[in-house]
Structure formats: structure tokens, C-alpha cells
Amino acid sequence: MSGCGAEKGLISIDEALALIQTKVKALAVEMLPLAKGLHRYLAKAVYSDVNLPSFSQSAVDGYAINSSLENLQDTVFDVVGEIKAGSGLNHQLADGQAMRIFTGGKIPERTTHVARQEIVVVESDSQIRLVEQLKPQADIRFTGEEVQAGQQLAEIGQKVNIGALAALSMAGVQALEVFREPKVAVVITGDEVAETAEDLHAGKVFDANGPLLKAWLQDYGIDVDILHIADEAEQVTQCFERLKQHYDVIITTGGVSVGDYDFVRPCAFETGFEQIFWKVKQKPGKPLFFAEYTAQHHHCYLLGLPGNPAAVYVCMQIYGKALLDALQNQRQSLAWFSGLLTHDLKSDARERFLRMHAYFEQGQLKLQSLAKQQSHMLSNLMQANCLVRIPANIKLEVGQEVSGVFIHN
């Protein structure tokens, strides 16, 4: 039975990530106006319809001139007009003529040079004199010198960040084919959530996981409501039954271990989910559960996070991001850096994600571990700016190289 995978033993972090990156089917493609495309992934490469610049233009405020002379110093020109940026007329210069031109202005036909205003003396309303020698074609931006019509601007799979959006705007791109954004539901399981400080005396705790997941998804660009359900099999089953039809992803917290109240796995199986993996040899986040429900033309993925908030945080930064990106066909999105430890680290039987403070020193990235790494503790996230991967069963020494991801957001 595919629902049962514990016997196979724990899988590694790399195996878990590879299963997410390869098993997850990409969502449908949609066409969006460019301005709505920020932070999406391109489903199709983008080619330019135009040359950039689209016409030869001045790079400075100055004068376009036409001269057949070799030496232009002290030459006088007749000023026959003015061209500003966005001016539509097509001008033409005869030998000995000049036109006042501003940055971005369209170069007149038969221009031989552009003289920036700093090397020009205005002799009268209609005459200028150059005070320096000038190289031909200096300070002209030529048609197509940045981009030729038909040239590729952006690759398939590329993320549309601010710079990409601006560059595509400059080429007049109006719309993009991107992958649809995942529809995500979040379910917090458990009876232990406190509403007020009084509830703490009754053995309850304030909920960090709901606010954490709402903020994390908001930052990713997805607005979610947080559902809370009790540790009761019937409620969990009904919830999954309803959500699996409408959502691409269900993220749960808690209830994925082997305790008597861990209903997420059995209820997932009850509602037709098939396990892709369960239990990863990592700290925090060992009980991580990943499953898929398949209907005609629809898949729903269940990412069952452990209940401890540090495990939720780490698993979202690593597996949550990998899952949401894979749904948009981006399967290599985690940006691993490499840095050097500032201290020794003890060995541990499981691979670990440690919250650390990274800083740059003389071109090197230094990594300083923080106290209070246990899975029920979050307070060191006030100082942490990265998660660092520490291999299992090895004692590391100061200066050794390890990899991690930044957590700026």
C-alpha cells in the first residue's frame, strides 16, 4: 500500500527535495498584463518586437552637427532647429549645420557628430562654435545597439523580478505567459492554542504557526485564511475532503508523528491522498509528510509540517518554497550559498538546519550559529538571517565550508 512508507526508513533532505521537484506537476499557464506579472515564473521565453534603442538618439544635451572637416575645434555652425526627446519630426542636416538636441532626441539624418553642450560656445541665436576636437559618432546611441528586434529578452522559467519587469517594459512587452499561482489552504491542527494569557495556565500555548504561515505566504504573494481544527479524526477527514477539491496545496501543522492523536496521515489516506514521502532525516522537521491527491485534471498536494514552530519555519523556507515554485515549473529555486563557520560544531546523528547570523568579511561569508536551536524555540529568528545545512555524523571545525539559504524576508 502506497500510503505506508515509514518502514522504508527516513529519507535524506536531498531525496525529499528531489521528490518534490520531480513529482509535482506544474499548474496551467495563464496570460497576464505585464504589470501583474511581478514575482511570477515565465511559461514561455520573451522575444523583442523592436530594436532598442528603436532609433538613433543623442546620449547628451548638446548639438547634432554635420561636418566634412577633420578638425572641428573652433569651427562655427549654423543652428537650424531644435529636437527634444519625444519630438516626432524627421530632420536633415547639410554640411556646416547644427541642431540643438536633448538627451533621447532623435538624431537628424546626415548627422556626423554630437557635441555635448559643455564643449560648445553659443555665438549668437543662430550660431555655435566648438571649443574642442570631437570624435565622430561620440554620444550617439545607435538603433539596436542594446537589443535587436527578434532577440530573446527573457528565458522560459525566469522569475519576473523588478528589473526584469522594467526591462520588458522598455521593449514594449504588454503581456506575459506565466504559470498560475497556487491556491493554498492552511490547516492548524491541535487543541492547544491559547486565545488569552489565562489559557496558558490551562496548558495551552499561543499559536505561532498560524501567523507564521500567513506572513510567509503573504510574502510569497499568496493571501490565505488560516483554519484551525481539533485533534479529531472525523473533523480532519471532513476538512481534507472539502479542501482537496478546490486547492492545489494543503499545508497542515501538527499531527504527523506517531502519537495517538496524529490524525493527519490516516485522514489523508482516508480521503484518497497517496504518500510521496514521510519522515526526513533532519533536525528540525523529522516527521515531515508529503502526499498527493489526484483527480481528473486536478492534483492537490498535502505538505504535512510538524507542530513545532521552528520545524514549521525551516520546512517552509526549504520544502514549502520548493513546492510552490515546482507548481510553477521552477524546479531549482533554492539559492544555496556557501560560507565558512566561525566556530566548531558538534556532530549529530541527523542532518541539521541551524539558524545562523551570516556576515561578510573581506569577500568571505562568515557563519555564526545562534543559541536556542530547539524545535519549540523561535526567539533567535530575531537575529538569524540564514539557515545553514550541517551534514550528519561529522564534527565540523572553524573555517569549514557549509551551505545555506538566506532568510531576509
Added chain:
Amino acid sequence: MSGCGAEKGLISIDEALALIQTKVKALAVEMLPLAKGLHRYLAKAVYSDVNLPSFSQSAVDGYAINSSLENLQDTVFDVVGEIKAGSGLNHQLADGQAMRIFTGGKIPERTTHVARQEIVVVESDSQIRLVEQLKPQADIRFTGEEVQAGQQLAEIGQKVNIGALAALSMAGVQALEVFREPKVAVVITGDEVAETAEDLHAGKVFDANGPLLKAWLQDYGIDVDILHIADEAEQVTQCFERLKQHYDVIITTGGVSVGDYDFVRPCAFETGFEQIFWKVKQKPGKPLFFAEYTAQHHHCYLLGLPGNPAAVYVCMQIYGKALLDALQNQRQSLAWFSGLLTHDLKSDARERFLRMHAYFEQGQLKLQSLAKQQSHMLSNLMQANCLVRIPANIKLEVGQEVSGVFIHN
């Protein structure tokens, strides 16, 4: 006259940044529900009202036991009840008694040990036997071991990122005092904006600056409408007159140079703005203009960006971010890294921000410059992931250390 600063000569990047960071007055403080505080800056430190954990609790699924024996291996206990996470009853154990307990469950009074379920054999409905020796107080999370009531959780000025928000949630923090978000208006000046490909033949260009600024501000968390106005003094003046009353920041593009159509500075002075600086010894972005309008209880800052899109991009990443952060009293927000050049670089008379591709190699950050750095070109933003600061008047060689900022967004 304070409006005129060109004669003083160009200032350096550091001087310009220091003027923004010191001259800008912080906005008012507001109280927000914690969930609305993401990406804001704290106006007041946050202290914990509670201990974390708030009560001693089990770190595992297992049994809480009370035993006066030294050696617990093969000892049998009477199971007298069950405690799950969130269960409110106060239990007490007598010597030789055990209670089933789940992760997060409140430790009964007089508990001496917690035995994880892996080292327990269930002998009958009411009896268990330990199969291993057990250290006292293992697998117990003690009251206040992470945070003590009254302890500082977050510092004044700290940015509320996802991790901070989650950590504050866990301590039951309901509301935050943060600086108000700046109200920003964006004004694109110039007659050269093309609407269709036909307009390109008339010397116009597609607008990159409007979409760039809208996306940049959206990513920062501020929704803006983009205003377009022609290069006409009367229109620019009317626009500033209206906006200065209602906005904390006016960002303009174009019209800050010394061309005959550069109306931003004269119109700013006309409407009561005083110059803080004009012209920075940098490439791109030399004509950058910064001014302040002061009324009773209200300041409006004008950030006059050059018209070239690469200058707009670079100036927003550096000065735009510094300004919006300073308004929220965060005056050291640019996260400069240091990295090593992968190639030589020619000298230039101005300090430069070059768009580069940064990558990690054996704990070092390597910086590879990209082609097409001119200020009217943006296409290399498809590959760039950082802006690197190159000092003026110095030839740099491969392996030399330079600083920069990442541009992931």
C-alpha cells in the same frame, strides 16, 4: 539661496546617503495588530509578558513518571492517566506512578523523569516497563528556559520579518508600535512616452520607469498610482503644489539635469522645496536631486531621479530604499556585502554602481560584471543579482574586494 547647490560641486555617494539618513524626519508612530506589522520597523522595543515555555512540558510523546529509584531500567510503573497538548488539568504523580503524555503536554507535579515512548514497553492497560536507564529531567522543556517574563524580545528599530512576527506571536504579543508607512507619489516627466509601436517612429520610447517604480514600491509594500506629466513648467508646478500637501515623498523621473526642459528643480523651488543636495559623483545617476518641503507638522521629500531607466533602478535600490527606511527611523538599512572581482576593471572618474552576477564559490562571494552597463540600458537586469560599488579613479584587478547590495526582488 538654499535652492542652489550646483556651485558646491558634486557630492560623493556616502555624503548623499548620509544626508538622507540624517536630514529625514521620522514619520508618526502607529499601533498595529501584530498580523499587520509584517515588513514594518518597530518604534518601541517589545518585552515578553510571559515565560516561554509558559509551563514545563514534555518534549516527546511518552510517559511522565515519578520514581525515587536510581536505576530505572526494567522498572514497572502504574499508568494513572493521560495528558495531551492543550489539556488543562493539573495532575500529580505519586512514587511508582506514570502518566501517558504527548509532546507539549503539561508536566504533572512531582514528575522526576519523562520517558520517550521508544524506550517503554506497555505491559498491560495500566502498566508500563522501562527498557533503558533514563537521565533525570531529560525531554522536559522547563518554564522560561527560552524566554523569561519581562525579557526583551525585539529591539527598537528592528524590522518585523516573518521570523520576528512568528516569534512575537509565540509570546502572545497582540500589537506593535511601528512607524507609519510613507505615502508616496510617483511623477514621470517628459513627452517621449510611446503608447504603441507606431509611436516609436515618432521618436518616442516605451516607458520603463513607470512600471519599474510601481513594481519596486509594490515590493516594498506601498501601492502607488503613476502620474505622467509633460515637460511644461506650469504643469510641473501645479502637480508639486497639489502633491506636497498629501504625500510624504514625491518621486520624479527626468527633468533634473541642466537642459532647457529640466523643470523639476525650478518648479520644486517655486513650490517651496529647499534643496538638500543636487548631483552626486556617481554613474549612473549623476543629476540626482533631493529636496524638502516643510509645513507645520508635515514634511514632504522630493527625490528627483534622472530619466534614464538604469539610473532610476540604481537610485531606487540605494537612495529610494534609504529614504523610505529613514522615514521609518531606520537609518542604516542598506546591507552591504563584500565580494571579490572575477576580472579586472578599468578606472572611471566617477564612482560607479555596476550590475553584476554574484555567486558563491568555496565560501567566497565572486562578482562577475555584465555587459551593457550604460544608463539607458536595462536588459542585463535579466542576469544581474547585485549592484556593486566601484570606487572612482582606480583600476581594479581580479580578486580585489569591493562592496555591493543584493537585488533579489
